Amino acid sequence: MSDRASPLADAATATAALEPIAPDAVPEAAGAPPPPQAGAASGRRAWLLTDAPASRSQAAWGRRYQAWLAFRRNPLAMAGLGVILIMLLLILLAPLLATHDPGIQELGNRLAAPSAAHWLGTDELGRDVWSRLLYGGRITLGMVVAVVLLVAPVGLLVGCVAGYAGGLWDRLLMRVTDVFLAFPRLILALAFVAAMGPGVESAVIAIALTAWPPYARLARAETLTIRRTDYVAAARMTGASPARVVLRHVLPMCLPSLVVRVTLDMSSIILTAAGLGFLGLGAQPPLPEWGTMIATARRFILEQWWVAVMPGIAIFAASLAFNLLGDGLRDVLDPKQR
Amino acid sequence: MIDIAKLDVRFGTNHAVRGVSFRVAPGETFGLVGESGSGKSTVLRAVAGLVTEWTGRIAVDGKPLGRQRDRAFFRLVQMVFQDPYGSLHPRQTVDRILSEPLAVHGFADADARILRALEEVALPRAARFRYPHQLSGGQRQRVAIARALIADPRVLLLDEPTSALDVSVQAEVLNLLADLRAARGLTCILVSHNLAVVAHLCGRLAVMQGGRVVEELDEAALRTGRAVHPHTQDLIRLSRDLETA
């Protein structure tokens, strides 16, 4: 019997009295009297942070608010969230913020250095890099989000089902996973694009096809330990169907490691998309896309560095921000961390 | 109420339970005693349907059971696990934990039942929207008991329900179990390594060693030490030894 997290509280609460075990919520709510003008706001705050919520929805909102408070305490995660929000804002407002049409070529003004007319310079066809970055963000981030939305649920479900069901199902699903894992990414993508025709959608599907197996493996490994726990046995004892046990009890426990894995994968997804674009299989030439922009600009990287570096910075900032956000989310997803 | 005959459990080459037979009458509490590895928890898990690698006969309420149990079985039989730190889902609030069985069995009066269940195990209403890690060990075990009883089962399987708790909390939980058993007329099987706990709750018990039941005796025989098998005598002597410090 080791001493656990809050030793004093634990010893004093063996009887059913609850008062000493309020690790969160209380200190803020019970602090100094609210400033006079913030009456409504502090009332809402107290309602959210109450120790004894009156209803399920109040408790749920209180939990969300506390998760937000916990998230806010993590400056790096907040920075990540900030960068992502700014990027979203920029690409949503691209038509307003862009100084030029991203497709218009100005061959007389190729590879111009950054100037008042072209804030980030121009590329090898004289197109404005700043405007292309803004519009390219729509395609690049859109592809990343699409891939993640396709990959994470599939991988999670396949892994959890395989891990929980075991036996034949496990072997079957994992061999399928291995088959996909064994395909070289670009070969599979080439085959796929040959069938579907090149384009952003084909690229997304091609990347998704090759990206889900690691998620399935990860989710399966987590599930193998989770399914032996007593709380899963207890869930089975409620009479719940296997589907319910997997979806409501096992899957949420796999989420945190998956979130981290997803955010770590973001940059590699961007780069794979760029690779496909470079081979002419992803975003097609007139379309601005960050990876493709770097790929075509690599010839001038020594003399006209800005052409390659600007999209590089964008990819770097996006990847880093997603990583930081993912780390913060993982902490918040675990109620024990709060 | 519970009839077990020639129960064998094998995990691969490990023959964990060997030909165990016993019967438990309605309203009775039957104890299973033994050291770790004696197979006592495995018997309980086979009855609960959590272990499927068994052969023999398990019947509850006169109906022989198969390896897969239907929903009606889980209305009838419920279980409390040893470790209240492990048996409550760490990401679910008490409210959610208690709602699960009600949702599975389609109870309409879920809200009222949750409040009643909390009251029954003497947990304050404030505990309802907390996470398990915000509760003490004893409170967690109360939540586990509330979860087991919320759909009104008639059989309660108890797997070392107090061995992870402090002695003062153990006393409270044992009293609670005794009260609930009396109020609801529950039939129970209690697995424990602690003879004093078993003697306190059980009228009859079986002593297990190496997967076999070596002796079946009643509470009086246990208390007065009228055991026949040497292993039972050993266990009684050890228990006495530590009790009379």
Next chain:
Amino acid sequence: MSAPNLPGEPLVAVRNLHVDFPSATGVTQAVRGVSFAIGREKLGIVGESGSGKSVTGRALMGLLPGSATVRADVLRFGTTDILHASEREMRTLRGGRIGLILQDPKYSLNPVMTAGAQIAEALRAHSRLGRREARDAALAALEAVQIRDPRRVADAYPHELSGGMGQRVMIAMMLAPNPELLIADEPTSALDASVQAEILRLIEELVDRRGMALMLISHDLPLVSRFCDRVAVLYAGQVMEELPAADLHRATHAYTRGLLECLPSLDHKRERLATLRRDPSWLAPHA
């Protein structure tokens, strides 16, 4: 290893020990003014989970996490002031002059090293022994904890040993450098009753024979009083009562009495178990 010790002073002196852990919502006081002394004797520290008993033992070994703040008027082992000792000095204490046995050998033994290799390594960390000498000393240590076939056990990996055997290996490892104090933190709570008694008897015998001091930390009051000379009962980070183990049935403090009375008994039938009424005044800081 001679014991530099103040004449006439106990081996361990702890006066007014406080340990605080910072937490998200302020400071958790795990130990609040614990005082005791250990000579060449067996002291039992008893308390429920969260009473601060393990933290007290770890403070004595300097094994608390860096975030903990430790304050004491006196925290001394032999002539070493633990509060101000350097990490280097503490290393010679830990595993050399103080041995620590933890609850579950499954977690405290290295799973990828054989038992013999682990003992040998522990020996070599504290003395200049050659490989072969260390191996022989390890076998001798295993023999000393009454393992019948020391060679087989020395070549076994921890997962190949039973719980009781693992705990014996742990004891052998800790006793090999001839420590002056053995801290046993719940050494038998993961074991069956029969093995539990064996292990405790073994610890008792070894401690007596070598004239060591023993600090036995446990939640089990009857058990501790059986194997110790004196018992200190902890509640919420304070000593409620300290008394000779033989006088346990004459304990005066309501908490100690409550702990004893709430145990179910094999001898007497009780319809209801007495429950412990926690008096808020127990929480008040002692003078």
